[in-house]
Amino acid sequence: xxxxxxxxxxxLDICLKLFRLExxxxxxSAATDASGALQVKPPINAWVGSFAPVEHPxxxxxxxxxxxxxxxxxxxxxxxxxxxxxQVCATLDELxxxxxxxxxxxxxxxxxxxxxxHDDMNPGNLLIDTSGAILGxxxxxxxxxxxxxxxxxxxxWLPKGLPLGxxxxxxxxxxxxxxxxxxxxxxSDAKDQPQAMWLFSGEESQELSNHFEELAxxxxxxxxxxxxxxxxxxxxxxxxxxxPRFDPGLYKLRAWMTSVAAxx
Numbered sequence: 126x127x128x129x130x131x132x133x134x135x136x137l138d139i140c141l142k143l144f145r146l147e148x149x150x151x152x153x154s155a156a157t158d159a160s161g162a163l164q165v166k167p168p169i170n171a172w173v174g175s176f177a178p179v180e181h182p183x184x185x186x187x188x189x190x191x192x193x194x195x196x197x198x199x200x201x202x203x204x205x206x207x208x209x210x211x212q213v214c215a216t217l218d219e220l221x222x223x224x225x226x227x228x229x230x231x232x233x234x235x236x237x238x239x240x241x242x243h244d245d246m247n248p249g250n251l252l253i254d255t256s257g258a259i260l261g262x263x264x265x266x267x268x269x270x271x272x273x274x275x276x277x278x279x280x281x282w283l284p285k286g287l288p289l290g291x292x293x294x295x296x297x298x299x300x301x302x303x304x305x306x307x308x309x310x311x312x313s314d315a316k317d318q319p320q321a322m323w324l325f326s327g328e329e330s331q332e333l334s335n336h337f338e339e340l341a342x343x344x345x346x347x348x349x350x351x352x353x354x355x356x357x358x359x360x361x362x363x364x365x366x367x368x369p370r371f372d373p374g375l376y377k378l379r380a381w382m383t384s385v386a387a388x389x
Contacts, residue, residue: 131257133337153182197365216375242276274355283330
C-alpha cells in the first residue's frame with residue numbers, strides 16, 4: 126500500500142510542523158488583533174450550538190477537561206428523558222473520576238505545552254494527489270490551541286485516531302462513531318444513527334497506524350513519546366468532545382468505560 130503509507134508520511138509532516146510551531150501558551154482558538162498580532166480567544170467548536178461557550182481562554186488541561194465535561198453534561202441532559210438523567214450524571218461523574226488522576230499525574234512540561242490542532246482533519250478537508258501526498262488542508266475555521274498530550278494523534282480516520290478501544294478491527298464498535306445505543310442497536314433505519322467513514326479496512330488501518338507511529342519514532346522522539354503517553358487522556362476527552370447526537374444517553378461512553386476497565 127505505497128500510496129497509503131505516503132499519505133501517513135505526508136500527514137506526519139503536517140503534524141510535526143504544527144507541533145514545532147510556537148503559539149501562545151493558553152487553551153483556546155487563534156485570532157489576530159487589529160495589528161495582526163496573534164491572540165488566543167475562547168475555544169470555538171463546531172457543535173457548541175445553543176450551549177454557552179466559555180468566556181475566556183483556559184490556562185490548564187484540568188480546566189479544559191472540566192469545561193468539556195460540563196458542556197457534555199449540559200448537552201446530554203437536554204437530550205434524554207428524565208429517567209435517564211441519573212444514568213447520564215453517574216456516567217460523567219465516573220469518567221471524571223477516571224480521568225483526573227491521569228491529568229494530575231502529568232509532570233512533564235512537554236506534555237502540557239500548547240500547540241495548534243486542526244479540529245476537523247477528516248478526509249474531506251484534505252487535498253491529496255495520486256501519490257498520496259497531501260497538497261493542502263482546508264477548513265481551518267475549527268481549530269484549537271491545546272496541550273500536546275491531547276493534540277498529538279494518529280490520523281483521525283484511522284481506528285487509533287478514535288478513542289482508545291477502537292484500535293483493532295474487531296473493536297471498532299467501541300468508538301463514539303460506531304458504538305450503538307440500545308435504542309438504535311437493532312434499527313438499521315434509525316435516523317441520526319452514526320456511520321463511520323473508513324478509507325481502509327480495519328486490518329489496513331491497524332497496519333497504517335503502526336506505520337505512522339514508527340515514522341514518528343524515527344523523525345521526532347518527543348512527538349512519539351507524547352503520542353504514546355497521551356492515549357488514555359486523548360481518548361477520554363474525545364468521548365466528551367464529539368457531537369452529542371452520536372450518543373445522547375451516553376450508552377456508548379458507558380460501554381467504552383467498561384471496556385477500558387476490563388483491559389485488553
